[in-house]
Amino acid sequence: MAGLERSAPRREPHLPEVYRWLGERGWLAVSWPVEYGGGGRSPVETAILSEEMARAGIPDTVHVNTIQIVGLFLLLAGTEEQKARFLPPMARGELVVSVLYTEPNAGSDLGALQTRAMFDGDGYLLYGSKIYSLTTQLAQYGLVAARTRGGQSRYDGITLFLAPLDARGVDVRPLWNITDERFNEVVFDGVWVDPKNVVGDLHDGWELINTALSIERTGLDYYVKMRRWLDTLIGRARNTGRLSDPLVGGRLAALDTEVEAGRAMVWNIISQLERDELDNVEAAMAKWYTTEVGRHIVRAAQDLEGLEAVLSRWDGEAPADGLFEAAFREAPGLTISAGTSEIMLYLIAAAGLGLRE
Amino acid sequence: MDVRLGDEMRLLRSVLARFFAQSWSPETARRAEPPMGAQAEAPVLFDGELWLAFARLGALEAGLPVEAGGAGLGLTAATVVAEEAGRALYQSPLNETLMVADLILSGGGGRRFEPLLAEIAGGRLTATPALRLRGDDRLDYPEETALKGLVEGGGSGRLRVGGTRRFVSLGRVVDYLAIAVRLPDAGPASASVALYLIDRRRAGLEVRRQDDVGRGELASVVLREVAVSEDDLLVRPDETERAYAEALARARVRQAAYLVGLSRQALDLTVKYAKEREQFGRAIGSFQSIAFRLAAMAARIQAARLLAWNLAWRSDRGEDIRRPAAGLAAMTGELAREVTAESLQIHGSFGLTEEAEPQRFYRRAAVEAMLWGTPAELKEEAGRLL
Numbered sequence: 001m002a003g004l005e006r007s008a009p010r011r012e013p014h015l016p017e018v019y020r021w022l023g024e025r026g027w028l029a030v031s032w033p034v035e036y037g038g039g040g041r042s043p044v045e046t047a048i049l050s051e052e053m054a055r056a057g058i059p060d061t062v063h064v065n066t067i068q069i070v071g072l073f074l075l076l077a078g079t080e081e082q083k084a085r086f087l088p089p090m091a092r093g094e095l096v097v098s099v100l101y102t103e104p105n106a107g108s109d110l111g112a113l114q115t116r117a118m119f120d121g122d123g124y125l126l127y128g129s130k131i132y133s134l135t136t137q138l139a140q141y142g143l144v145a146a147r148t149r150g151g152q153s154r155y156d157g158i159t160l161f162l163a164p165l166d167a168r169g170v171d172v173r174p175l176w177n178i179t180d181e182r183f184n185e186v187v188f189d190g191v192w193v194d195p196k197n198v199v200g201d202l203h204d205g206w207e208l209i210n211t212a213l214s215i216e217r218t219g220l221d222y223y224v225k226m227r228r229w230l231d232t233l234i235g236r237a238r239n240t241g242r243l244s245d246p247l248v249g250g251r252l253a254a255l256d257t258e259v260e261a262g263r264a265m266v267w268n269i270i271s272q273l274e275r276d277e278l279d280n281v282e283a284a285m286a287k288w289y290t291t292e293v294g295r296h297i298v299r300a301a302q303d304l305e306g307l308e309a310v311l312s313r314w315d316g317e318a319p320a321d322g323l324f325e326a327a328f329r330e331a332p333g334l335t336i337s338a339g340t341s342e343i344m345l346y347l348i349a350a351a352g353l354g355l356r357e
Numbered sequence: 358m359d360v361r362l363g364d365e366m367r368l369l370r371s372v373l374a375r376f377f378a379q380s381w382s383p384e385t386a387r388r389a390e391p392p393m394g395a396q397a398e399a400p401v402l403f404d405g406e407l408w409l410a411f412a413r414l415g416a417l418e419a420g421l422p423v424e425a426g427g428a429g430l431g432l433t434a435a436t437v438v439a440e441e442a443g444r445a446l447y448q449s450p451l452n453e454t455l456m457v458a459d460l461i462l463s464g465g466g467g468r469r470f471e472p473l474l475a476e477i478a479g480g481r482l483t484a485t486p487a488l489r490l491r492g493d494d495r496l497d498y499p500e501e502t503a504l505k506g507l508v509e510g511g512g513s514g515r516l517r518v519g520g521t522r523r524f525v526s527l528g529r530v531v532d533y534l535a536i537a538v539r540l541p542d543a544g545p546a547s548a549s550v551a552l553y554l555i556d557r558r559r560a561g562l563e564v565r566r567q568d569d570v571g572r573g574e575l576a577s578v579v580l581r582e583v584a585v586s587e588d589d590l591l592v593r594p595d596e597t598e599r600a601y602a603e604a605l606a607r608a609r610v611r612q613a614a615y616l617v618g619l620s621r622q623a624l625d626l627t628v629k630y631a632k633e634r635e636q637f638g639r640a641i642g643s644f645q646s647i648a649f650r651l652a653a654m655a656a657r658i659q660a661a662r663l664l665a666w667n668l669a670w671r672s673d674r675g676e677d678i679r680r681p682a683a684g685l686a687a688m689t690g691e692l693a694r695e696v697t698a699e700s701l702q703i704h705g706s707f708g709l710t711e712e713a714e715p716q717r718f719y720r721r722a723a724v725e726a727m728l729w730g731t732p733a734e735l736k737e738e739a740g741r742l743l
Contacts, residue, residue: 008394009392009393009394010393102706105635107636107705107706108636108637108705109636109637111637112636112637131706132706132707175710176710176711177706177709177710177711177716178393178709178711178716178720179709183706183709183710295698299694302694302723302726302727302731303731303732303733304493304733305492305493306491306492306493306494306727306731306734307489307492307493307523307524307569307575307724307727307728307731308491308492308493309492309723310492310569310570310571310723310724310727311492311567311568311569311570312393312394312568312569312570313394314393314394314395314396314568315397315567315568315569316397317523317567317577325569325570328570328723329570329720332698332701332702332708332709332719333706333709335702336701336702336705336706336709337706340702340705341702342644342646342647345646
């Protein structure tokens with residue numbers, strides 16, 4: 001299945017057949033209630049399956065966005081009708097939804113978002129643009145954060161919508177970047193959204209976004225990625241004999257310890273979810289910790305492999321089929337997306353340590 | 358210790374800065390980059406005319422000695438040139454060619470190539486060392502990684518050389534390749550390797566592009582029974598260790614200057630962005646968590662920059678700079694990788710897009726940081742010389 005076709009430059013790594021195959025078996029939404037197409041399993045069991053899928057190298061961005069973020073959102077705040085309409089096809093792998101929060105002027109500062117939704121008597125008209133979203137080109141719906149009124153504060157008056165992406169007035173354009181997954185720029189020019197597709201309370205989306213964001217941050221997918229990168233590097237060091245150099249062994253052992261500690265943090269969050277007592281500060285710590293180790297692994301790969309590590313999978317002679325080169329392109333985005341490292345540190349400092357300006 | 362630049366150097370720097378500002382805009386530079394995943398046979402996008410214009414401004418001439426047709430401004434001038442090239446993220450055979458020029462001038466047996474120096478000074482002739490097989494091959498001991506030479510029959514005194522050299526910088530662009538060859542019947546291992554300078558188009562040579570994250574010009578060169586003779590001798594075996602070590606140290610100082618320039622530009626871009634980009638109602642650069650990181654990088658870059666000038670000056674005075682040059686190359690290699698990674702972090706997702714500058718600096722830094730030895734190898738080497 002791998003092969004050059006799949007890995008061609010600008011070819012999205014998502015595997016639609018595999019995704020639907022998993023959906024048919026009920027392996028996408030294992031933690032959801034059975035009545036919505038889920039498996040009724042616990043967060044721990046869900047995490048075990050996610051870990052195995054990631055370890056097998058199955059691209060997970062569609063899964064993370066559709067099931068783990070939007071699906072969870074609907075479970076938290078959706079109406080009965082919304083859950084019945086959207087969740088089962090999502091669980092079957094037939095419906096893909098992307099997350100559309102970020103705007104050109106609202107990145108870390110989501111409260112600065114400017115997309116507007118205007119009530120026109122029987123529905124909402126969306127105007128605005130969303131940027132840097134992943135998998136939107138594959139999605140039928142987008143979870144959009146938009147302003148429905150000017151509030152007392154910038155965090156008031158934000159509402160969430162499930163907006164159809166095949167509707168008139170939606171323009172989805174690629175924003176090519178150095179990673180293997182394309183960014184999208186989505187422009188809404190008066191797109192009509194049914195009031196039935198408002199998720200959660202009108203004007204009151206801010207808190208919902210934050211609740212969902214922290215649940216998004218178990219860090220499991222990050223940990224598995226780090227494990228795969230580092231295991232590949234250690235395996236290469238063993239095979240080439242470099243591991244017998246104590247400086248190399250020591251450095252890899254230190255990284256291995258960090259990855260293992262990251263795993264412990266991640267599973268701590270998962271068990272908190274299981275008990276329904278999530279600690280937001282610990283979730284921020286897990287996200288920060290597991291993603292920051294990425295750049296150190298990438299650096300170690302370059303130091304150990306030398307210039308071999310800069311060869312891409314398209315070169316044909318790259319070690320580990322170009323994994324180190326791909327990791328070098330992927331690592332910077334991990335400490336930016338889903339909450340930058342700076343925002344994580346701010347949460348830890350402010351909410352965890354009580355350090356506020 | 359005087360590390361101020363004289364008037365000539367400042368003039369050289371401003372001339373080059375103007376040249377790049379006019380002729381090498383980010384848009385032009387991006388057009389000269391192949392797309393991600395380009396093939397081994399992808400066309401060479403190196404602009405020969407631009408290179409000649411660069412040379413006409415004295416880019417190579419400045420550092421070459423007067424007797425070689427140069428301006429005699431020494432390694433200091435070459436570091437000024439390299440730093441400006443780094444700021445512009447201009448990939449060219451500047452450093453590679455100057456290293457070969459240093460080998461010609463080393464008195465190691467390459468006198469026959471002296472007429473080439475005027476051509477080198479004018480940019481009309483370029484060369485690059487082709488010394489590695491693997492990406493982690495050490496560069497400091499050519500005898501460890503030298504190609505094997507076999508004596509050709511009939512007492513012709515000629516050799517046949519076979520093997521593969523990879524990660525040859527600008528390998529598809531240059532006119533000449535410098536190779537290290539282990540002689541078949543030489544004496545002790547330490548003096549059995551000679552350096553030869555051969556035409557890239559010589560029979561038996563096959564050059565193909567390597568696809569690297571920097572989207573630059575790295576090449577893999579396959580040599581099949583390539584004929585090499587006395588006429589190609591660049592450095593005699595008994596001179597290799599000394600001449601090569603000196604030339605490598607000087608190349609590392611120039612590379613360090615290139616990386617300083619690259620880092621400075623990445624920092625400048627980021628400082629500018631941090632002043633303009635507003636989040637939470639203020640410029641992100643007004644947050645200390647951003648500002649102090651930028652300030653620390655500025656200080657580290659300045660430290661490396663001053664050390665590069667200092668080493669250039671010491672080398673021009675005849676001092677042995679092998680150890681500090683390896684140490685500085687390691688330091689700037691790490692600095693460039695860290696500064697460009699921080700630049701991406703501070704720019705956020707925008708910095709990762711194809712049309713953004715920060716990702717280009719990040720990708721190029723990875724390659725440039727290792728071209729003259731990986732930081733790990735360089736530190737080890739400097740440690741051995743302590």
